[in-house]
Amino acid sequence: MRHLVVQSLCSARPVLRPVATRFRGTRWQSQAAPRSLVTELQDRGLVESITGPEGQLSSLVSQQKITLYAGVDPTASSLHVGHLLPLMNLLHFYLNGHHAIGLVGKATASVGDPSGRTTERNSIEALRLRNQFSSLWTQIDKFFSSGTSYAISRGYNPENFGKRELVTNGDWLEGLGLVEFLSTVGRHVRVGQMLARESVKARMESAQGINYAEFTYQLLQSYDFWWLNKHKGCRLQVGGNDQYGNITAGIDLISRLRKSSGEAEGPSDTFDPAYGLTVPLLTTASGAKFGKSAGNAVWLDETLTSPFELYQYFVKLPDEVVEKHLKLFTLLPPPEISAAVAKHAEAPEMRSAQHLLAREVVTLIHGPQKAQRAQIQTQLLFPSPGAKHNFSADDIVDAFSGEMVDVPRNELVGEVAAKIMRRVAAVKSKSEAENVIRAGGVYWGLEGRRVEDTKAVVAQEWLLDGKVLVLRVGKGKFVVVRAV
Known part of the structure; x- marks a missing residue:
């Protein structure tokens, strides 16, 4: 989530072997032995790469409940659809009993992360930053509340849920002096490694270059991971594919500080390695990243993108991606997804799979009532050939409230x-x-x-x-x- 598709990911990544699609979670199980949540996330397409030896994180998650986090900087007043990928990872972990932390980067927003960018990020005025911070804080909290209700409505057992928490790095960075930061972090970081990160190299080779604040952003994000590891036992950072470099920098800093003199104490008496999990970036057909700066954001704030418009975005997706998006953005188990795709193939002009996807996503983000309104409006305005409706007059009145x-x-x-x-x-x-x-x-x-x-x-x-x-x-x- 940090820029929500969270913190950076850039250097060479281990290739993950494909795994047969199947979802267990807390809702659906097959007759076979339960598989790791990490494997299930891989099956859903929510994992791009994982740091560390293959299978180690998967084994850890199978054996114990862990704490993980993903962060977003309030560089806009709303999250967008691209942010859903790391958020969905946090949600899956939370629903399976783990401790999921959402971090809103109040302190780092004014610095700017160069990852995945070709131009310099504008500085943010203090008042606008406060407003955007408050907005994103509320949105992430709402996402987990709505996601919890959505999960229960889809058969998940609340007794299996873990813990969710919201934090801001302003709590530990804003009071940190430069000299203390350099002595704590700076002396453990090699400039050569910072220069070697793809996000930094790309910006240095561009016409605009990179400013010092952006160059040091990876240190601040690394400090976030270390602080959460030390004070909350956080073992895993989730981030977008463009955040790999920042995540591995944080893992390296944790290792160095935990092993250094005076830094061995922490939430555990033994040294427990930290991990990174990256998610694929949501891109347009041309390969461009979704986001505010790209000018193509589909916002999660209903005052910027209405539930109807959000429904329209998903219902218009082409057939070749709808199954993939059903796995990414919903909690429906694969058997239901497979059945929906098979039904869709019988009459693709009805776009039944796209309507299912759109309704599930709008339910997740805005709740079932607004999803129903968006569905009714869509089916009335853009009826599928031969479609039969069973809407009542009251449904129509509710769907078009204020527009009749x-x-x-x-x-x-x-x-x-x-x-x-x-x-x-x-x-x-x-x-x-x-x-x-x-x-x-x-x-x-x-x-x-x-x-x-x-x-x-x-x-x-x-x-x-x-x-x-x-x-x-x-x-x-x-x-x-x-x-x-």
Whole structure:
């Protein structure tokens, strides 16, 4: 999560062997012996690489509950879809009994991490930083609360859940003096190793170069990992694929400080190695990273990207990625995902797998009610060929709350449809309404029954449950009229 797709990851990474897809978690189990949570995350595509000897982290997680963290700097007022990958890792660990920590980098945000960037990050004014910090803190807390409810609704057992916590590095960095920091951290770090990191080399070779604050960012992030390791027993940092360098720098610092004189004390009497787990970066079809600076962010804040727009993002994904995204962004077990994909293949024009994905994600982020509203709005505005709806009038009223037009019943039923279209601003004039009707572009009801005659009047049967008239004008304009 730090830039949420969290802290940096850049140098050479060990290649992980592919593992057969299967999900156990706390909800679904096969007849075979339980497998490590790490293996399950690999199956879901949530793991890009893992530090340390192959299988060591997986064995550790199988044998004991661990503490892990992922961090994000408040460089924007909202998280975006790309941040979901490290967050989903934290959520899976939490649901399986581990201690998941979300870190909001209040202190490091004003410095700027160069990882995954080609230009210098602008400094952040103090007031804006405070506002963005508060916003991200609230969002991550909401994600875990909503994620917990979502997991329970999908069959997870709350008795198996672990602990979740939010922290900020402002608590330990803002009071740390430069001399103390250099003596504690600086003398244990080799400049050659810092220069060798891919994120640093790429920026140094660019036309803009890299400033000193960005160059030393990896030290601050390393200190975060060390502090959490020392004070909270944190063994694992999760981060985006572009954060590998920063994560390994933190692992190295932990090792050096724990082994150095006076730094052996900690949460354990023995030296327990730290690990890094990187997640793949969510990119566009062109390979560009999602994010604020890239200008293509799909925000998790509903005031920036509404639940309907978030639903639209996922429902429009191409068929070739929908199974992958169902594994990444939902808690559905693979058997259900496989069944959904198979059903989708029978009638791909219905986009049933995409609708399932979109509803699950919006439920996870915004809750089931807003997911239902987004689904109803989508299926009404963009109906699939031959789709059958069983929505009630109350569903429609809820989905279009604040967007409906109220018309007295005695002025609606029996009135010429063209006049009603003008009255509710579906068209600019009665003549325009008649022209659209002649062109075959006006439909009523959920199943889209065409209005054939310019003199047609609104009949009682046009009203769903006798309460709501749904009119579609042209390809994408919907008007919901409530009889009052």
